[in-house]
Amino acid sequence: MGRAPCCEKMGLKKGPWSDEEDQILISYIRQHGHPNWRALPKRAGLLRCGKSCRLRWTNYLRPDIKRGNFTKEEEDTIIHLHEMLGNRWSVIAMKLPGRTDNEIKNIWHTHLKKRLASHQTTTHDTNRRHMKSKCASKAQSLVEPVVSQCLVQPKHISLNEERCISNQPSSRESSSVTDETTTDSYGVAKHEEIDHDTFLDDSFWSETLSYKEDNIMESDSLTNIIGIEHPATSLTLMETTDTRNPNTCCDAYGMDMWNDIFTHIEELPELPEF
DNA sequence: AAAAAGCTCAACCGCTCCTAA
DNA sequence: CTTAGGAGCGGTTGAGCTTTT
Numbered sequence: 001m002g003r004a005p006c007c008e009k010m011g012l013k014k015g016p017w018s019d020e021e022d023q024i025l026i027s028y029i030r031q032h033g034h035p036n037w038r039a040l041p042k043r044a045g046l047l048r049c050g051k052s053c054r055l056r057w058t059n060y061l062r063p064d065i066k067r068g069n070f071t072k073e074e075e076d077t078i079i080h081l082h083e084m085l086g087n088r089w090s091v092i093a094m095k096l097p098g099r100t101d102n103e104i105k106n107i108w109h110t111h112l113k114k115r116l117a118s119h120q121t122t123t124h125d126t127n128r129r130h131m132k133s134k135c136a137s138k139a140q141s142l143v144e145p146v147v148s149q150c151l152v153q154p155k156h157i158s159l160n161e162e163r164c165i166s167n168q169p170s171s172r173e174s175s176s177v178t179d180e181t182t183t184d185s186y187g188v189a190k191h192e193e194i195d196h197d198t199f200l201d202d203s204f205w206s207e208t209l210s211y212k213e214d215n216i217m218e219s220d221s222l223t224n225i226i227g228i229e230h231p232a233t234s235l236t237l238m239e240t241t242d243t244r245n246p247n248t249c250c251d252a253y254g255m256d257m258w259n260d261i262f263t264h265i266e267e268l269p270e271l272p273e274f
Numbered sequence: 275a276a277a278a279a280g281c282t283c284a285a286c287c288g289c290t291c292c293t294a295a
Numbered sequence: 296c297t298t299a300g301g302a303g304c305g306g307t308t309g310a311g312c313t314t315t316t
Contacts, residue, residue, distance in 0.1 A: 015310095016310085036301080037301075037302070038300080038301060038302090050301085050302090051301095051302085051303095054302075054303080058303095087304095087305065087306085088304090088305090089304075089305065090303075090304060090305085101303095101304075101305080102305095105305075105306085
C-alpha cells in the first residue's frame with residue numbers, strides 16, 4: 001500500500017535545531033504532552049515535521065536523558081546485550097536508563113565494535129572452545145526460568161499497554177522496568193527507574209565476550225540461551241532466521257517478550273554488582 | 275600553521291508494525 | 296478485508312570537531 005509522506009516537505013525546516021525551537025518544543029510538551037506527534041509541530045508553531053520533533057525530544061530534550069560519557073559498566077552492558085539481541089538498540093536502551101537508542105547505536109559503531117574486535121583477536125583461540133559450552137549453559141540457566149515464565153504465564157504487557165507506556169515522555173527505554181510513576185521537572189508523567197545493572201556478574205560479561213566469534217553467534221547464542229521453540233509459531237529459532245537478517249530469529253519474539261524478559265530478570269535474586 | 279584524515283553524534287530516511295475506519 | 300495514517304526502529308549521512316602529519 002502507498003504511504004503518505006511523513007510531512008509536507010514544503011516549508012518545513014530541516015537540519016540542526018536552534019535553542020528557540022528547543023524551547024518551543026519543551027514548553028509545548030510540558031504543557032500538552034505529545035499525544036500526536038504529527039499534529040504537534042503545527043500546534044506548537046514549529047516548522048518541523050512530527051517525526052523530527054519526536055526524534056529531537058526522545059534523543060536530546062527529554063529531561064531524563066543522561067548526558068556525558070558512557071561508563072565502563074554501561075559499555076559492558078551494551079556489549080553483552082548486543083551479544084544476545086543484535087542491533088536491537090531500543091531494547092538495549094531499556095537496560096540503560098537515561099540513554100537513548102540513538103546514543104547507544106552511535107557508541108557501538110564508534111567505540112564498542114572496535115573494542116570488541118580487538119578483544120576477540122586476543123581471546124579468540126584460547127577461550128573459543130570451552131567458553132562456548134560454559135557460557136551457553138550459564139546463560140541458559142539464568143534466562144531459561146525467565147523465558148519459561150513468559151511462556152506459561154499470560155502476557156502481562158500487551159502491545160497496547162506497551163505503547164501507552166512508551167508514549168510517556170519518560171521514554172520507552174525505562175518503561176518496561178519501572179515501578180513507580182512520578183512527575184519530572186517538566187511536569188510530565190515519569191517513571192522512576194530502578195537499578196537494572198545488577199542482573200549479571202562480571203564473569204558472565206567476559207565469558208560471553210570471549211565466546212563471540214562470528215556472525216553465527218547471534219542466532220546461535222540466542223538459541224542456546226533460550227533453547228525453546230516459539231510457542232506461537234512452533235518454529236525453532238533457527239528456522240525462523242531470515243538469511244537476509246541474522247537478527248530475524250529475534251523477530252519471532254515481540255517487544256513485549258523482551259519486556260517480559262527484562263521485567264522478570266528484575267525479579268530474580270540480586271546478583272553482585274559490578 | 276595548514277592540510278588531511280579520522281572521529282563523533284545529531285538528524286534524516288525509509289521501512290515495518292500497529293490500529294482505526 | 297482493505298486502506299490510510301501514526302509511531303517507532305534501525306541504517307545511514309554529513310557537518311563540525313579533533314587529531315595527526
